[in-house]
Amino acid sequence: NAGVTQTPKFQVLKTGQSMTLQCAQDMNHEYMSWYRQDPGMGLRLIHYSVGAGITDQGEVPNGYNVSRSTTEDFPLRLLSAAPSQTSVYFCASSFQGAVTEAFFGQGTRLTVV
Amino acid sequence: QQQVKQSPQSLIVQKGGISIINCAYENTAFDYFPWYQQFPGKGPALLIAIRPDVSEKKEGRFTISFNKSAKQFSLHIMDSQPGDSATYFCAARGGGYQKVTFGTGTKLQVIP
Numbered sequence: 001n002a003g004v005t006q007t008p009k010f011q012v013l014k015t016g017q018s019m020t021l022q023c024a025q026d027m028n029h030e031y032m033s034w035y036r037q038d039p040g041m042g043l044r045l046i047h048y049s050v051g052a053g054i055t056d057q058g059e060v061p062n063g064y065n066v067s068r069s070t071t072e073d074f075p076l077r078l079l080s081a082a083p084s085q086t087s088v089y090f091c092a093s094s095f096q097g098a099v100t101e102a103f104f105g106q107g108t109r110l111t112v113v
Numbered sequence: 114q115q116q117v118k119q120s121p122q123s124l125i126v127q128k129g130g131i132s133i134i135n136c137a138y139e140n141t142a143f144d145y146f147p148w149y150q151q152f153p154g155k156g157p158a159l160l161i162a163i164r165p166d167v168s169e170k171k172e173g174r175f176t177i178s179f180n181k182s183a184k185q186f187s188l189h190i191m192d193s194q195p196g197d198s199a200t201y202f203c204a205a206r207g208g209g210y211q212k213v214t215f216g217t218g219t220k221l222q223v224i225p
Contacts, residue, residue, distance in 0.1 A: 004156070035215075040122070042202060042217040043157070058212065090156050101147075102213070104156030 002026050006091050006105035013081040013112045021076040021108050023091030031094045032074040033058070033102070034066065036087040043090065049074055081112045116140055117205050119216030126223050132190040134219045136203035139184065143205035147213070148177065148188050151200045160201070161188070193223045 007022045025032065033048035035058075045058030049068040063085060065077040074093075078085060088109050092102040118137045126132045136146075145164055149157035163170045163177045163186065170177045176189040190197055203216040 040217055042119070043215040045212060045214075048212070059214075092156075101159040101162075104158065106154070106156055 004091055004093055004103050004105040006089075006108050008108060009106065011108060011110050013078070013110065015081060015083060015112060017081050019078050019081065021078075021089055021091075021110070023074045023076065023105060024072050025074075025091075025093040025103070026072065027093060027095070027103065028071060029093035029095050029103075030071070031096070032068065033092050034064070034074070034076045035090045035092065036060065036085075037090060037107075038087050046076065046089075078110075081110075083112045086110060086112045116214045117203060117216045119203050119219060121219060122217070123220045124222070126190075126193045126221065128193065128195060128223055128225050130193050130223075132188075132193045132197065132221055132223070134188045134201055134203070134221070135185065136187065136205075136216050137183075137185045138205050140205070140207060141184070143207040143214075145206040146177070146179065146186050147204050147206075148175075149202045149204060149215075151202065151218075153199075157202060190221075193221075195223045195225060197221060198223050 004025045030051050034046040035043040037043050044060050047066040049055045052071050055066050088107050090107050091105045094102045147162035148160045150160040151157040161172050161175050165181050174191045179186045201219045204213050206213045
């Protein structure tokens with residue numbers, strides 16, 4: 001039982017490049033979400049999904065896209081990377097939305113130069 | 114707008130002492146208050162959580178105290194150990210469908 005798996009763990013991008021951060025969970029959780037963690041800012045919600053085919057915006061969605069074609073996968077796409085998107089990104093999943101315990105992945109450290 | 118305010122930003126406690134982290138919220142629609150613990154290089158993990166109809170919840174050395182009228186809640190770590198050294202986040206659920214708002218985090222260091 002792997003839990004929540006994020007890939008890659010580290011990534012360096014040039015300004016303007018695009019990329020996809022992968023997130024997969026094997027717990028059959030309905031709810032998945034993406035956060036970014038910045039010093040002094042805590043964890044801020046980017047996008048979330050309450051089930052396959054359903055996504056919605058969080059607190060800081062600009063510059064990011066998501067889709068949820070399966071229960072297991074919830075990729076985060078950076079359309080045109082900017083230095084302001086340098087951060088640590090966490091994917092999380094939970095069984096019954098945000099009511100129950102959220103399980104987090106190990107994180108992806110992204111640097112945009 | 115910071116809906117959940119957490120303090121202090123960092124905390125140094127001697128082994129065996131009590132660590133106290135405080136959080137305050139504004140939105141009265143919040144209905145679930147978890148605390149997460151994060152070790153370096155890892156994702157956060159649920160430590161303990163409370164609902165607003167309870168004033169205190171204890172799990173081992175960890176206790177949440179909740180003051181609904183003051184819209185404040187706090188985490189107490191009794192008999193703090195070096196292994197407790199981590200970043201702690203308070204959070205609150207609500208204010209939007211299935212959204213959790215996190216505090217800014219407290220970096221705890223327990224020194225021998």
